[in-house]
Structures are given as structure tokens and as C-alpha cells.
Amino acid sequence: MNEFDPVDERLVRILGASRAPAEPAVLARARARLTGTARLPRPIAWLGTPAALVTACALFVAVAGVSVAIVRTESATTPDATLVSALIGDDGSYGLPTASGTASTATGYSDTGTVTP
Amino acid sequence: MEEQLAETDERQLIARLRAREPEALGEVFQRLGGPMTTLASSMLRDRDEANDVVEDALLRVHRAAPGFRGERGLRTWVLRIVANLCRDRLRRRKFIAPTPEGEDPFEHAGLSFDPVPDWDAEMDQRVLAAVVERAMERLPEEQREVLVLRHRLGLSHAEMMETLNVPEGTVKSRLARALAALREQVGEIGI
Numbered sequence: 186m187n188e189f190d191p192v193d194e195r196l197v198r199i200l201g202a203s204r205a206p207a208e209p210a211v212l213a214r215a216r217a218r219l220t221g222t223a224r225l226p227r228p229i230a231w232l233g234t235p236a237a238l239v240t241a242c243a244l245f246v247a248v249a250g251v252s253v254a255i256v257r258t259e260s261a262t263t264p265d266a267t268l269v270s271a272l273i274g275d276d277g278s279y280g281l282p283t284a285s286g287t288a289s290t291a292t293g294y295s296d297t298g299t300v301t302p
Numbered sequence: 303m304e305e306q307l308a309e310t311d312e313r314q315l316i317a318r319l320r321a322r323e324p325e326a327l328g329e330v331f332q333r334l335g336g337p338m339t340t341l342a343s344s345m346l347r348d349r350d351e352a353n354d355v356v357e358d359a360l361l362r363v364h365r366a367a368p369g370f371r372g373e374r375g376l377r378t379w380v381l382r383i384v385a386n387l388c389r390d391r392l393r394r395r396k397f398i399a400p401t402p403e404g405e406d407p408f409e410h411a412g413l414s415f416d417p418v419p420d421w422d423a424e425m426d427q428r429v430l431a432a433v434v435e436r437a438m439e440r441l442p443e444e445q446r447e448v449l450v451l452r453h454r455l456g457l458s459h460a461e462m463m464e465t466l467n468v469p470e471g472t473v474k475s476r477l478a479r480a481l482a483a484l485r486e487q488v489g490e491i492g493i
Contacts, residue, residue, distance in 0.1 A: 197481075198418050211331070212331045219327075
């Protein structure tokens with residue numbers, strides 16, 4: 186029994202008459218790529234694998250997590266450790282003379298704190 | 303007897319592929335290079351891109367071979383790899399440029415036409431074949447795929463199920479729709 190009507194049968198026969206020949210150069214290129222990959226040192230070749238990508242992502246997440254944890258611990262132990270306090274120093278002098286006379290000017294004179302009317 | 307020999311032969315080839323013997327890949331290409339290129343050319347309609355896909359498929363075969371147990375059959379496994387690579391390319395490409403008017407659709411796709419023996423029709427089969435190729439270009443990817451697997455590469459329904467990973471009913475209905483669509487397109491182009 187015929188599977189198709191006459192029109193379809195002709196279409197199918199014509200359809201089946203077309204082919205694409207295999208080109209030997211394709212196999213040569215594939216082999217060259219394989220030997221090229223095989224020649225790479227194993228750690229370098231591993232870098233090109235999906236496992237390397239997963240490992241890199243995992244490392245990134247781990248390092249980011251540890252960094253956040255360290256910053257949080259630091260800020261908890263020194264609550265007033267801000268950028269401003271770090272810039273002005275511990276005595277809060279802003280580089281100006283203080284009553285204790287510890288700060289000095291660039292000229293070497295010190296302020297006694299005495300007010301002359 | 304011949305079938306048994308072929309089966310043993312294929313099993314041995316699969317074992318050599320799994321062992322990653324370098325010559326085994328050459329034998330795969332010798333046996334299946336034609337069908338692989340025909341499928342890729344028919345789907346992508348571009349000779350160079352089809353060759354790139356076949357090259358990539360060979361590399362995938364080599365890399366995936368240790369995990370291939372062979373219960374599916376070498377031909378369907380390899381053609382499935384080619385079909386998947388073609389789908390990836392087509393997805394990225396979004397559309398297929400039709401063969402420009404006046405240009406040979408076979409040349410454009412990298413296909414060659416062997417005249418059909420005992421052709422009784424009055425119409426020049428080469429002209430009809432060119433019309434069929436232009437009609438194929440217009441079909442959706444899914445329909446083109448089943449027509450090529452069935453009528454160009456001669457896969458059985460069971461082999462198509464394995465290649466496309468769909469149930470038999472889907473294969474049959476897809477084939478019927480594809481043939482109807484091809485007939486319609488050929489009628490539209492006019493012969």
C-alpha cells in the first residue's frame with residue numbers, strides 16, 4: 186500500500202534526492218582543535234571547562250562573604266571609627282593648638298591660652 | 303546476518319569512541335559525515351555554517367562519548383547532537399535569509415541534487431527540486447527538521463523519536479503537518 190498520494194509521493198522523492206556531501210576538511214579542523222586542546226597544560230585546559238566557571242563563582246561568593254563579615258566585626262569593635270575621626274586624630278584638635286599645648290603651629294610658637302584685654 | 307554484523311561493528315565503534323581512540327572519530331565522520339552535513343545544510347541553508355556545526359558536533363561526540371552507553375544507536379545520537387546545535391544557531395539567528403531570486407537554492411544551502419531514477423513526470427525534476435528547496439526554506443524549523451530526517455536521511459519513526467526526543471504520536475503528526483505545509487508552499491511558489 187502506498188503511504189502517500191501521487192503529489193506527495195513526488196515531493197517526497199524529490200526531497201530525498203538532495204544531499205550535502207561531507208567535507209574532509211571539517212574532520213581535519215575538528216582533529217586540530219582536539220589536539221590543540223590536548224596539548225595545553227592540564228591546569229590551563231581546566232580553566233576552559235564549566236567546572237572552572239563554577240569554582241570561580243563559588244570563590245567570589247566566599248571572598249565577598251568573608252569581606253563583609255570582617256567589615257562588620259571591625260565596625261562593631263570600634264563604633265566611632267569614622268573617616269572624620271581618623272582624619273582629625275585622636276585628640277580632636279584639627280591641627281590647632283589646644284589647652285594642653287600639645288599641638289604646635291608650623292612656626293614653632295605655642296599659644297599660652299592667656300587672653301590679653 | 304548482515305544486520306548482526308553491522309550491529310557488532312557499531313558496538314565496537316562505540317567502545318572505541320568511549321576509549322577516546324583518535325581514529326574512532328574519523329570512522330564516525332566516514333559513516334555519518336554525509337547525514338550530519340545534509341541535516342545541518344538543510345536546516346541552516348548555509349554551507350559554511352553547516353560545516354561549522356558538523357565540526358562542533360564531532361568535538362561534542364568526542365567529549366561526550368565516555369558517557370554514551372550506546373543503547374540509543376550511534377546515528378540517532380550523533381544526529382541529535384547536530385539537530386541541537388542547529389537549533390541553537392537558528393535561535394541566535396532569529397530568521398533565515400531566503401535564497402535571492404535567480405540564485406540556485408542548492409548552491410546557497412550547500413546541497414547537491416541527484417536525479418531521481420524512473421522519473422515519469424513531464425516536469426523537469428531539477429526545476430521541481432529547486433521549487434521544493436525554496437518551499438523548504440519557508441517552513442518552520444520544526445517542520446523542516448522532520449522532513450529532512452524522514453525523507454532525506456531515511457530515519458524510521460522510532461529513530462526520529464530518539465533523535466527528537468518526542469513521542470511517536472508527535473513525530474507522526476508533525477510529519478503530516480510538515481508535508482501538508484510543504485505541498486501548500488510548493489503550490490504558492492508555483493510549478
